[in-house]
Amino acid sequence: MTSQKIYWRKVALDSLWVIVAFLSVYAISSHYNFSDNFYTWARQYEQSVDVDEWLPALLASLVAMLWFAKRRINECRILIKKNHALLQRVLEVQESERKRIARDLHDDLGQYLSAINAQASSLMMDNDCSVSAKLTAERIVSSASHAFHATHHLIRALRPVALDDLGLAAALEHLVDSWRSLSSVSNMNVTSQNPTSYHLNIRGNIDQFNETINIAVFRVVQEALNNVSKHAQATRVFIHIHNQPNCLSIEIKDDGVGFNLSKQSSGYGLQGMAERIDALGGDLTITSQADVNQGNTGTKIYVQINTVTLNELAQ
Known part of the structure; x- marks a missing residue:
């Protein structure tokens, strides 16, 4: 909320x-x-006190209470705006730190892994090395290659390169394509033998927003797909993004097992998702049919962000 x-x-x-x-x-x-x-009772004091004069005093008291109430409402609105600004700053610092870590991983760890791979490969080609040494070098090359791919995947998770280079729409397409490939290769769905299918539908231009909004939308979709792969056991996932004249809406739904909203503790992923949307002044709604005993009809995440808020953030 x-x-x-x-x-x-x-x-x-x-x-x-x-x-x-x-x-x-x-x-x-x-x-x-x-x-x-x-x-x-008042007639007893009619000679000493004029009761009719109380009415202006009561009206003045009522006006004063209304003024104090209005001032309190304005103070609450100011506090909400400050809270949004503070939360937005925290998220910006978080993304900046993610970007720095991703750059350090690419520049430092990536170079070390490439050097290990090159040196081990040279040992494999050295005729003076024994067979056991070449086998060890081969295992080192394999381990370095796995570590390099894992590091590359971590870098993309920390900071999506496509988002900086190609825009939000292309970054989302790349994200969904990566989940399609991962699902078809490793078959992450435990219950069913069929890989999970991902469907992305984008309506309107979503490449017109600033970096703050792009990151928020991308992270929401990214976290939702992570939750689907870990918990939903879904066979189909639908991502609908619509940039309307008055608002930007995001809908992510699956046909998985769902969860009980009244019993499910707020995990870090859902909490982070809610914080990002709250920082943009938007609304986040999560529905899961499993909580009303209607079978495994999946989970739906719906996000709506007012265009006025987007324009204020873009200024």
Whole structure:
């Protein structure tokens, strides 16, 4: 639940309490005939105090309370904006650190692995080396190659190169293609023998946003696909992204086992996803049919970000 939803939920709750208090006072006043009793009591002091003069004082008190309430609402809005700005700054620092780590892995570890691979390969080609030494060098080459591919995969997870070079749409296409390839090769679906199929549908131009929005959208889709591969046991995954005139919507749904929303603890992935959307002033909704005992009909993640918020962030 985003900060805006929490804010309006508190406003609705406060309004409900005001209505309940009003109805309670009205019922008690009607039951005990408060107006007539008050009139009888007030006539005792009619000579010394003019009761009619109380009305302007009561109205002034009401206006003062309304003014204080409005000021409190404005303060809450300012705090929400500051919270969004702070959260956005934290995410920017996080992405900057990811970028630095990815660069260090590429420049330092990548060079060391390439050097190990080259030196071990030269030993394999050396006729003066024994057979056992060549076998050891061959195993070193194989291990270095696996480590290099693992490092390359880690670098892409830390900082998607396609996002910087080609834009958001191409980066998402590349991300989905990588999951298609990984699913067809390793068959990550444990329950079914069929690989998971991934379907990406993009409507509208999504390459017009700044880096902050691009990273947020990419990370949401990335984390959702990670959750599908780890927990969903799905055979089909659909990703729909629509850039409308008034909002950007993201819908990710699968046909997996789902989970119970009332019992599922908020994991780091879902929490990070919610924080990113909250920083953009958007709404995140997660539904899973397994929580209402309707069978394994999968999970749906729906994100909606207002275009006005996007324009403010782009300035």
